[in-house]
Amino acid sequence: MSKTLSALLFDVDGTLADTERDGHRVAFNMAFAEAGLDWDWSAELYGELLAVTGGKERMRFYLDRYRPDFERPDDLDGFIAGLHQAKTRHFTDLLAAGRIPLRPGVDRLLREARGRGLRLAIATTTTPANVQALLRHALAPDGEDWFEVIAAGDVVPAKKPAPDIYCYALERMGLGPGDCLAFEDSENGVRSARDAGLKTIVTVNDYTRGQDFDGAALVLDEMGEPDAPFQVLGGEGGAEAAGATCLDVDLAIRLHADCRDAAETA
Ligand code: XBP
Ligand code: MG
Numbered sequence: 001m002s003k004t005l006s007a008l009l010f011d012v013d014g015t016l017a018d019t020e021r022d023g024h025r026v027a028f029n030m031a032f033a034e035a036g037l038d039w040d041w042s043a044e045l046y047g048e049l050l051a052v053t054g055g056k057e058r059m060r061f062y063l064d065r066y067r068p069d070f071e072r073p074d075d076l077d078g079f080i081a082g083l084h085q086a087k088t089r090h091f092t093d094l095l096a097a098g099r100i101p102l103r104p105g106v107d108r109l110l111r112e113a114r115g116r117g118l119r120l121a122i123a124t125t126t127t128p129a130n131v132q133a134l135l136r137h138a139l140a141p142d143g144e145d146w147f148e149v150i151a152a153g154d155v156v157p158a159k160k161p162a163p164d165i166y167c168y169a170l171e172r173m174g175l176g177p178g179d180c181l182a183f184e185d186s187e188n189g190v191r192s193a194r195d196a197g198l199k200t201i202v203t204v205n206d207y208t209r210g211q212d213f214d215g216a217a218l219v220l221d222e223m224g225e226p227d228a229p230f231q232v233l234g235g236e237g238g239a240e241a242a243g244a245t246c247l248d249v250d251l252a253i254r255l256h257a258d259c260r261d262a263a264e265t266a
Contacts, residue, residue, distance in 0.1 A: 005256040006179040007119035008109075009169055009198065012152075013126050014185030014205050016106050017134060020050060021207070023100045024126075027091035028055070031083050039067070047207050053125040053159045053188055056084045088127050095133040102138045103203065105223025105230070105246055110139065112249050114146055121149040123169045123182070123193075125159045128152040149173055161188040166196035181256055187211035201247065201255065204233065217255045223247040 013019045025046045032039040039062070041049065052061040059080050063070055073079045094100060113120060122131055131152050135143030144150065149172045156164035170177060177197030184190050184200050186208045193200040194215050202219045204211075213219050217237040224230030224246030232241050240254040 004179070005118065005181065005253050007121060007148075007173060007175055007181075008113055008252065009121045009123050009166065009180050009182045009193075011182070011184045011186075011189045012122060012124040012131055012134065014208060015103070015183050015189070015203060017100050017102050017138060018205055019100055019126075019130075019134070020205075021046060023091060023094055024055065024087075027087045027094060028059075030090040031086035034086055035083060050186075050207055051188075053161070054153075055087060055127070056080050057159065059083060084127075088129055092129055092133040095130070095137045098137060100134065100138060103222060104228060105225055107139065108225065109223055109247060109249070110146065113252075116249050118249065119173065119175075120147045121151065121169045121173060122147050123151045123165045124153075125165065126152060128155075161191035161195070163192050163194075163196035166193055166198060170196065181217070181252055184216075187213065190214075190216055199256065201252070202235070217258070218247075220247065 010016055013024065017023075021043050025041055025043065028041055029039075032041075041062075045066075049058050049062055052058045060076075063072070110120065124131060128150065131150055132144055135146070139146070149169050151165050151169040151172065156162075156168050158164045166177075166182065170180070177199075180198060182193035182196075182198040182200040184193055184202050185205055190200050190202060190213050199217045200215075202213050202216045203222055204219065213234065216235045218235035218241055219233040221231040221233060222228075226246055229245035230247060232238055237255045237258050240258050241251060244251050
């Protein structure tokens with residue numbers, strides 16, 4: 001395994017920002033209403049639907065599971081794609097209106113990582129336009145340029161929990177998984193990163209708190225800020241985090257080194 005931590009790979013939804021309940025869910029419901037459908041995804045139902053990653057895949061799952069009687073149009077794929085386009089428009093409008101901020105500590109960690117020469121990438125299931133809008137409106141006008149690779153959406157056929165999107169990002173960067181750390185918020189995300197060979201730091205949210213993060217290097221409530229410390233909820237690198245108040249580059253380097261030692265001992 002590489003001795004140096006070269007890059008940080010970030011999930012988007014739930015990790016960079018709490019986008020699901022008050023962002024994606026709201027945008028889906030706006031698209032449904034606009035299309036004259038009586039579908040309305042409550043915050044609770046949405047928690048169940050999140051088991052399926054990808055908005056188009058999620059709508060199809062909803063139809064199969066909750067709307068078996070819905071009279072399906074001949075071109076179901078086209079119908080779902082149309083709804084999804086409208087949903088993306090509504091979601092990016094919410095972002096442009098500044099409705100969805102970054103999670104605590106994300107801005108700080110990204111700035112520090114950039115300043116210290118770490119390479120940055122995105123590996124996400126969501127649509128590229130959503131990533132672009134979030135980075136532009138919640139991070140910085142040139143936020144997209146901070147990331148060497150933005151791997152998103154349908155660029156790979158199999159979405160998380162398949163490892164494909166991480167493998168794609170690593171290949172584009174010419175790096176191996178041992179050179180990097182991944183940042184995730186969900187079990188599906190951790191499985192994806194783990195199966196790509198990556199060590200992963202998890203920040204949970206209300207939808208993912210009770211999930212299984214087996215093998216994660218560290219599980220936190222938030223990345224934390226110097227005046228608003230994180231809480232360590234689990235993970236194999238808890239000892240490395242002792243005494244730390246927030247997730248910074250030094251802690252990331254310690255966690256990466258710890259993983260390396262474990263791999264060398266094994
Ligand atoms: C995110 C997703 C996405 C978003 C919606 O998962 O599953 O589908 O919920 O975005 P992850 P789209 O954080 O694991 O990448 O509607 O653009 O798919
Ligand atoms: Mg996520």
